Amino acid sequence: MAAIIEVRDLCHTYSVGTPFEHDAIKHMDFTVEKGEFLGVIGHTGSGKSTLIQHLNGLLKPTCGDVLLGGESIWKDKQTTRRARFRVGLVFQYPEYQLFEDTVFEDIAFGPKNMGLDAAQVKQRVLRAAEFAGVKASSLEKSPFDLSGGQKRRVAIAGVIAMEPEIVIFDEPTAGLDPAARASLLDNISTYQKATGATVLMVSHSMDDVAVMADRLLVLNEGQIEMLGTPAQIFAKAERLQSIGLTVPQVTSLFLRLKELGLPVDPATYTVDAALKQLLRLKGGA
Amino acid sequence: MGNAISVQDLHFSYPPQNGGAPYPVFDGLDVNIEEGSFVAVLGHNGSGKSTLAKHCNAILLPEGGSVQVFGMDTADEAQLLEIRRTVGMVFQNPDNQMVANVVEEDVAFAPENLGVPSEEIRKRVDDALKTVGMYDYRSHAPHLLSGGQKQRIAIAGVIAMQPRCIVLDEPTAMLDPHGREDVIRTIETLNRENGITVVLITHHMTEAIRADRVIVMQEGRILTDGTPKEVFTQVELLRSAGLEVPATTQIIYELNKAGLSLPLDALSTEECAHVLYETLKT
Incomplete structure (x- = not known):
């Protein structure tokens, strides 16, 4: 697969030169592959929202660069403008941004x-x-x-509707009830499969990203804490907890079972995978 | 103990929009909330949860039937101020609930409006901030705080109004897991230590588990009502109402279908782990 987004040594400092000066992103490097579903997680203030606003040029890096298809989005004005169409950003609570007379x-x-x-x-x-x-x-x-x-x-x-190559969702399910959440996630998944678009989803819900994402990017204090498949990430449940994140309930259950001495894989994060292992144990017992 | 809130034969519909028909919500709802209890109300959007909450302190008034708050009828306008003082409300979006530029002024807003003497206000504000664990932030600007901190403010x-009951309408929906835990812990303290009656409307099963009693609503009616263990073991009923059950319950439910006989009410991770371990260890 080819890289579609390359984040190179990215930094962002807010309110430079004021008492509120704050490094929101500190030297971040990673790439997003074309067509992948990347989950972005981190607690409040970890730099998630600041990061995604760099990916379509809404924020300008204090240092470093963002490349889209191998080309800096800051090369010239036209390229920056084009990046805004190539990368669609769905903000948190986007329903407050509607303004036209009809849908x-x-x-x-x-x-x-x-x-x-x-x-x-x-x-x-x-x-x-x-x-x-x-x-x-x-x-x-x-x-x-x-x-x-x-x-x-x-x-x-x-x-x-702008048919962006990359769509970024910032907490798309915040405040929805469980049925609405499942239905919206299903729409996002169908959209990605049908169009082959690259999707980034920022979420607090480990349960959502665990099921949806190919890889997870875990942020902590403006830096990359981990980047890997959900199984790789949830295998390090203790590290996630130490930076203020929770793991899916299935993962914490399996961590406990492992501790108690059952031969289970603690990097389990879906109910289906959990059942498979438990039923195998039951068969063997 | 008596009832904090007593809803009898409540009828209510929202007025028609754009010339349509009125939108009915309640058609004879009966529910009592006992004084000193911690009650979670679950249900998908449109089930009537928020409408019920707004009846608890006379933001909405019944079309038929009655709502009594500590014996006061919410339809009695003479008691309106006392009702509002007795039942406090917290809503979903913390940004819509901040009125001042400094945390302690924001907390002082309600007692000031109630005409509480200023020395007493000082004490109440300090006590309230200590209770929610935000005393150190008393001179901060609310808009620079995190969502969880704002919600605790x-x-x-x-x-600070010293209510006897607090109704919280999805107070954690916009918060991250950390902020959510802080808010829920604060609510538990208010209930267990200060004896305040709590009605918590939520979508999160993990929060509802911590209440004394869970009421599940569907289309303006009570679908089921009981302790968390009584409610969450009704897997099929909850699913039919568009609600999720905790992952622990799902796992035990499916294993039982496959021939095991495990107790469905092992709700917490710890209980579930022990039940599984005891059954599956070799």
Whole structure:
């Protein structure tokens, strides 16, 4: 696989020269492969949000660089502008960013700005609405008459209507109930499989990223603490706990079982994988 | 002990929007919250949880039936101030609940409005901040605090009114695991040590497990009501209501289907680990 995003020696300092000067990101290096699903985790203040705002040029690095397809996004103005379309960013609580008269117009805002003609815009809006799970019957409604969950889906459709190569979701399921959460994650997963887009998802929910992501990037105090597959990461549950993160409940259960002396793999993080191992033990017992 | 909140035959619907029909929520709901208890209310969006919460301190008034708060009828306007003082509310978004530029002024806002003498306010603010573990931050600016810290300031603002009951509507939904734990621990302290009745509306099963009693709502009705162990062992009922069960319960439930007979009420990680270990060790 080829690298699509390369983060090279990235630093970001807020409020330089004031008493509030703060190093949010300190010399970070990593690459994201084309088509992968990368989960980004870390406690509040670990630098997650600052990092993702660098990936489409909303924040300018204090030092270091961000490369998109091998090219610095800061090469010239056009490249920076292009990066904003190539990398779609879905902020936390994106439902507060809706502003148009109708859902259709809101989703169409991005594609229109890209200079597409009306037919292309319409095609993209319908496709994005479907991916994001926006009901077709809602398209002519005011976005402000929708439920919170539907509003969030409209905001997500607005980003994917630009057909970005990379989509970054910042806490997409925050505040949703379990059924809505599962359904939205399912939409994101379907979208990625259908389009081959690269997806980054920032989350506090270990249970969500554990199931969805190919690899996890764990941040702590502006630095990379770990980068690896969920199994590799959750095998280091104690280190995660020491930096203020929790592990999925299944993982903490299996850590305890291992401690008690059962021959189980403590890097287990899904109920299905847990059952497989326990049933094997039961068969052997 | 008596009831902190007593809801009898509650009827309520939201007024029509854009010329549509009214949106009915409750069609004869009965529920009592005992004084001094810690009750978690679960249910998916639209089940009526928040609407119920807003009836607990007269933000919403019944269309039919009644809501009594420590014996006061919420429909009695003469008692409105006393009701609001008796039942404090904490909402989901901490940013919408901050009114001042300094933490201690924010906490003092409610007692100031209640006309409490200033010496007494000083004491109440200090006590409230100590209770939520935020005393060291009393002269900080609220907007520079983390979500969990802001939510504890919001709770301090409520307890400075010295309410007998606090209703929290998804207070941890916007917080990270750390902030969530801090807030839940604060709520437990208020209930166990200060004897304040707590009604916690949440989506998180791990939080509901810590309550004395869990009420599951669906479409304006009570689907099930009991201790956490009684409620979470009803795996199929909860799933049908669009709710998740804890991973521990899921594992035991599936193993029992495969022929084991393990107690479904081993809810905590520790209990579940021991049950599994005892059964599977060789």
